[in-house]
Amino acid sequence: MTRSDMSDGELAETLARAAGALLLDLRTSSGMAGRELGDAGDAAANELLVTALRKARPNDGLLSEESKDTKDRLSQKRVWIIDPVDGTREYGEGRDDWAVHVGLSVDGKAAIGAVALPALEMTLSSERPDISPRRADTLRMVVSRSRPAKEAVAVSKKLDAELIPMGSAGAKAMAIVRGEADVYLHSGGQYEWDNCAPVAVAQAHGLHCSRIDGGPLAYNCRNPYLPDLLICHKQDAETILALVGSS
Incomplete structure (x- = not known):
C-alpha cells in the first residue's frame, strides 16, 4: 500500500511515527544537543512530513509551524x-515529554489526528481509539513545567486536584488519553x-475538548493563534468550565 492509498487516519499515523523515528535517530547519532538539536530536528521532521503530505494529498491545504504560511489554505476544505516537534526544548534536552503532531482539519474542525510520543515508543491515533481513558478519584491536572497557567492553578485548588508538570502540549493531551492525568486546562497561548x-485524538477517545469558555475549537483560520484549550473527561467538563468562569 502506498501512502496515497492510505486512509487519512492511516496516513497521519504512519507519518507521525516516521517523523518520530527520524527524530530519535537524529538525537542519538548527531552529537547535537539543546537548541542546535531542536532546530535540526524541527527542520528534518518538517521536510519529511511536508514532502510526504504534498505527494500523498496534493490537493489538500497545509499549515505547519515550521513552514511559511500562505493564505491559499483558507479556500480549502481539507x-x-x-x-x-511539539516540545522542541524537551526534545533537545533528551526528555521524553515531546511529540509529533499530524492533524487534518475538515471544514474548520479537527477531524483526523495522530500524535507520536517517540521517546515512549507510542503513537496515538483518531483512527484507532483503542484506549479507554481512566479517571482517577482525585483529579490530576497537567500543567506547564515552567509557566503553569494561572487559571489552571486556580481551578486545581478548587478541585483539590494534583498538579503534574509536563512538557509539550501533545504530551499533556495524550496523558489524558493514556489515563495518566484527567484534566488539561491551558490558557497561556497556543497555535x-x-x-x-491532539484534539482529534482526544475526541476519538471520548474526551471533552473545547475552548476554556466552552466554545468550539476552530481550525484553518486566517490567524492560527488559538490561545486556550480544555481537554477532560466529559463528566467533569461542566464543573471545570464553571470554575474557569468564576476564577
Whole structure:
C-alpha cells in the first residue's frame, strides 16, 4: 500500500511515527544537543512530513509551524495541520515529554489526528481509539513545567486536584488519553498546530475538548493563534468550565 492509498487516519499515523523515528535517530547519532538539536530536528521532521503530505494529498491545504504560511489554505476544505516537534526544548534536552503532531482539519474542525510520543515508543491515533481513558478519584491536572497557567492553578485548588508538570502540549493531551492525568486546562497561548492533532485524538477517545469558555475549537483560520484549550473527561467538563468562569 502506498501512502496515497492510505486512509487519512492511516496516513497521519504512519507519518507521525516516521517523523518520530527520524527524530530519535537524529538525537542519538548527531552529537547535537539543546537548541542546535531542536532546530535540526524541527527542520528534518518538517521536510519529511511536508514532502510526504504534498505527494500523498496534493490537493489538500497545509499549515505547519515550521513552514511559511500562505493564505491559499483558507479556500480549502481539507487542511493538514502539523507540528514536526511539539516540545522542541524537551526534545533537545533528551526528555521524553515531546511529540509529533499530524492533524487534518475538515471544514474548520479537527477531524483526523495522530500524535507520536517517540521517546515512549507510542503513537496515538483518531483512527484507532483503542484506549479507554481512566479517571482517577482525585483529579490530576497537567500543567506547564515552567509557566503553569494561572487559571489552571486556580481551578486545581478548587478541585483539590494534583498538579503534574509536563512538557509539550501533545504530551499533556495524550496523558489524558493514556489515563495518566484527567484534566488539561491551558490558557497561556497556543497555535492551531499545537492542538489540532491532539484534539482529534482526544475526541476519538471520548474526551471533552473545547475552548476554556466552552466554545468550539476552530481550525484553518486566517490567524492560527488559538490561545486556550480544555481537554477532560466529559463528566467533569461542566464543573471545570464553571470554575474557569468564576476564577
